[in-house]
Amino acid sequence: MKLRLNFLLPLLVALSGLSGALPAVRRRDADIESLFGISRLSRDYSGKRGDPRDKYFHESTFHPHYDGRFADKILSYDERRTHLTALMQTYLSAMNDIGAETWIMHGSLLGWWWNRKIMPWDSDVDVQMSYQSIKFLADYYNMTIHHFRLPGVEKGRDYMLEVNPHYVIDTIEDKLNVIDARWIDTETGLFIDITTLRRNRTAEALGLEGVMMCKDRHHYLEKDIYPLRDSVFENMPVKIPFAYSALLEEEYGARALTRTDFENHHFDQDKMEWIPLR
Amino acid sequence: MASQDKKLENYEQNPYPTKEFPSRTSQGRPLIDFVTNDWKTDPRYQEELYTSDESESFYYREEDDYWVHPRWKKMISYKRVPRRIQRYLLIYVALVTVTWVSWTWFIQPDWEKSRELERQLNTKPLSVFGSNMRPEFSDMTQVKTLDSALLPSEHRLGQRLVVVGDVHGCKEELQKLLEKVSFRSSTDHLILTGDMINKGPDSPGVVDLVRELSASCVRGNHEDRMLLALNDMRAHHAPLQGPGEDPGRTVDTLDEESFSHGDYKARALARQFSDKQIRWLQQCPVILRVGKIEGLGEVVVVHAGLVPGVPLERQDPFQAMNMRSIDLETRLPSDGREGMPWEKLWNHEQAKLRVNERTTVIYGHDSKRGKNILKYSRGLDSGCVNGGKLTAMVIEAGKKGKAKTKFVSVKCKNQKSKKQ
Numbered sequence: 170m171k172l173r174l175n176f177l178l179p180l181l182v183a184l185s186g187l188s189g190a191l192p193a194v195r196r197r198d199a200d201i202e203s204l205f206g207i208s209r210l211s212r213d214y215s216g217k218r219g220d221p222r223d224k225y226f227h228e229s230t231f232h233p234h235y236d237g238r239f240a241d242k243i244l245s246y247d248e249r250r251t252h253l254t255a256l257m258q259t260y261l262s263a264m265n266d267i268g269a270e271t272w273i274m275h276g277s278l279l280g281w282w283w284n285r286k287i288m289p290w291d292s293d294v295d296v297q298m299s300y301q302s303i304k305f306l307a308d309y310y311n312m313t314i315h316h317f318r319l320p321g322v323e324k325g326r327d328y329m330l331e332v333n334p335h336y337v338i339d340t341i342e343d344k345l346n347v348i349d350a351r352w353i354d355t356e357t358g359l360f361i362d363i364t365t366l367r368r369n370r371t372a373e374a375l376g377l378e379g380v381m382m383c384k385d386r387h388h389y390l391e392k393d394i395y396p397l398r399d400s401v402f403e404n405m406p407v408k409i410p411f412a413y414s415a416l417l418e419e420e421y422g423a424r425a426l427t428r429t430d431f432e433n434h435h436f437d438q439d440k441m442e443w444i445p446l447r
Numbered sequence: 448m449a450s451q452d453k454k455l456e457n458y459e460q461n462p463y464p465t466k467e468f469p470s471r472t473s474q475g476r477p478l479i480d481f482v483t484n485d486w487k488t489d490p491r492y493q494e495e496l497y498t499s500d501e502s503e504s505f506y507y508r509e510e511d512d513y514w515v516h517p518r519w520k521k522m523i524s525y526k527r528v529p530r531r532i533q534r535y536l537l538i539y540v541a542l543v544t545v546t547w548v549s550w551t552w553f554i555q556p557d558w559e560k561s562r563e564l565e566r567q568l569n570t571k572p573l574s575v576f577g578s579n580m581r582p583e584f585s586d587m588t589q590v591k592t593l594d595s596a597l598l599p600s601e602h603r604l605g606q607r608l609v610v611v612g613d614v615h616g617c618k619e620e621l622q623k624l625l626e627k628v629s630f631r632s633s634t635d636h637l638i639l640t641g642d643m644i645n646k647g648p649d650s651p652g653v654v655d656l657v658r659e660l661s662a663s664c665v666r667g668n669h670e671d672r673m674l675l676a677l678n679d680m681r682a683h684h685a686p687l688q689g690p691g692e693d694p695g696r697t698v699d700t701l702d703e704e705s706f707s708h709g710d711y712k713a714r715a716l717a718r719q720f721s722d723k724q725i726r727w728l729q730q731c732p733v734i735l736r737v738g739k740i741e742g743l744g745e746v747v748v749v750h751a752g753l754v755p756g757v758p759l760e761r762q763d764p765f766q767a768m769n770m771r772s773i774d775l776e777t778r779l780p781s782d783g784r785e786g787m788p789w790e791k792l793w794n795h796e797q798a799k800l801r802v803n804e805r806t807t808v809i810y811g812h813d814s815k816r817g818k819n820i821l822k823y824s825r826g827l828d829s830g831c832v833n834g835g836k837l838t839a840m841v842i843e844a845g846k847k848g849k850a851k852t853k854f855v856s857v858k859c860k861n862q863k864s865k866k867q
Contacts, residue, residue, distance in 0.1 A: 281582075282579055282582060283579045283580065284579065284580045285580060285583075391710075392710070395676075395679075395710055396672060396675035396676040396678070396679045396710055396713065397675070397679065398584050398587075398675060399584055399585040399586065399678070400582065400583060400584050400585070401583065406585075409582075409584070411672070411675065412765065412769075413582065413765060414582075414763055414765045414766055415765070415769075415781065415782065418779060418781060423576075423774055423776070423777040423779040424777060426576060426579070426777070426779060427575055427576050427578065427777045427778070427779060429578050436578060436579075438578055441580045
């Protein structure tokens with residue numbers, strides 16, 4: 170008996186080692202099966218089938234700004250607005266709690282500039298994050314569900330933070346994975362695209378200093394982004410890049426900062442609100 | 448016919464007869480009857496002798512050689528036209544040419560340009576910068592109003608306002624300047640146009656000095672960056688920051704790198720200040736409304752500039768601390784120099800307002816353009832830290848209540864060359 174045990178133990182150890190060494194079939198992403206219980210859907214609308222194998226995040230079959238693992242239809246104008254607002258607020262709140270450094274950019278920054286709100290015709294929200302923060306999220310918070318109690322929502326709502334494992338790849342050549350993470354509304358499929366502001370190593374190699382970039386091919390000067398400012402967006406504390414007006418002017422041109430009529434909306438200066446022309 | 452033949456015969460004998468003309472008295476006929484008109488009939492006159500120096504064709508050959516035909520030459524010859532007129536004519540011709548050349552090449556394009564500019568200045572665009580909700584930030588005051596008791600007026604004759612341009616840590620020069628204007632803290636009030644710190648040798652010293660004088664200030668882009676960097680430092684890792692941290696280092700540890708984003712300089716600067724100094728810098732508003740001063744109108748102090756037509760409360764703070772020019776089409780300010788200098792547009796717009804609505808802006812920021820005194824804008828940054836001058840604008844009430852202003856400046860040491 171003693172002999173057998175002596176024989177069995179190394180055998181078991183060897184077997185476990187072997188199984189680890191064998192190329193196992195591992196999931197490349199969080200597909201609809203792995204989200205069982207989180208998504209109310211049983212069919213996948215993610216649009217994954219038409220995408221290349223290495224692309225991590227997919228745009229749904231019905232609209233590029235919805236996650237097809239959680240939604241099968243687009244929302245109405247009013248619904249979308251309320252859900253996007255909640256999405257933004259919960260994101261800012263969660264990141265503030267975690268201590269991840271994030272700030273708004275692009276369309277969201279323009280919305281902030283006009284009236285500190287998401288522009289009503291915008292169907293997505295753009296945020297950026299420092300590399301250290303995305304690393305922190307990837308290490309400790311990937312695929313976490315954050316439950317929020319919201320006014321008017323009975324049971325509250327679940328939001329999911331999903332980090333693209335390709336975030337470690339530091340080059341714009343990785344065209345399939347320009348988005349580094351998503352903050353997803355698991356009920357409506359709306360999400361926030363999170364991109365990481367990284368050091369621009371190609372420009373640094375050329376001797377330039379303080380040059381930054383995102384994988385979506387946007388380039389910035391470090392001094393235009395940092396130090397960040399504290400402001401308010403959708404009634405939540407938010408970080409704003411240092412040279413916000415210069416950045417906006419560069420990205421959208423002077424007209425975007427002066428035109429009060431845009432996308433069938435008029436900016437009412439008394440209400441400080443974009444009013445839809447219907 | 449017979450007489451004709453006889454004449455011919457005579458001729459052959461004596462070709463040049465001296466005719467004896469019979470006198471009228473002897474024959475009783477007028478002399479004209481004796482005219483023979485030989486030249487008409489005599490063949491000798493027909494060809495060979497027909498060249499007279501009196502005819503035009505005599506000169507015909509040489510005519511081409513003259514630049515001006517002698518006849519014309521005669522007409523305009525020096526003798527006929529007085530010298531004076533000749534001289535004036537020459538001058539007039541030259542003048543006309545010069546005028547024409549300068550008109551077509553220089554004046555007209557310039558005029559056209561300025562007319563176009565005038566048109567752009569006067570057509571207020573339909574959608575103008577500043578329609579948005581003003582960007583608001585925590586820890587930043589947009590507008591403060593100066594205590595009106597500090598303003599010079601008829602009732603307080605000795606009282607002065609001393610506004611000083613960008614000091615940039617040049618404490619010695621600031622002291623010299625205050626001495627030069629014989630600043631008395633009992634009656635005078637000091638205002639700084641921002642950028643009191645950074646670059647120069649003694650930023651905390653400057654803050655201490657002006658704090659003791661209970662000066663007013665506005666927030667410059669250097670204060671802005673430093674204060675924000677400090678906020679960031681404190682928010683993230685105050686406990687990580689050791690007391691022995693070398694402010695001059697440029698190579699960061701991993702912890703430092705994760706939060707500092709390369710703004711070491713602003714962070715190193717921030718560490719030089721005490722909490723009291725920081726709090727004082729923190730309370731500097733973006734815009735200081737000085738108030739109405741007789742002769743100057745409404746006076747406002749801001750670091751970089753203002754967009755005309757936008758209320759102070761709604762001016763974009765970043766641009767108020769950074770602008771240099773304004774795009775005429777959209778009235779969008781920027782810190783570049785491509786558009787029109789903001790102060791030009793400001794002055795143009797003020798002149799269009801009613802007299803009691805006009806505002807004079809005192810500012811700094813633009814050391815490249817240097818001291819820049821226009822009717823409704825007074826640029827005071829004369830580049831002290833780069834070896835230029837430190838300039839003060841002294842506002843004092845005159846006898847009739849109208850304010851007198853003068854500009855006083857001191858020379859500065861070049862801090863840049865000293866470092867190298």
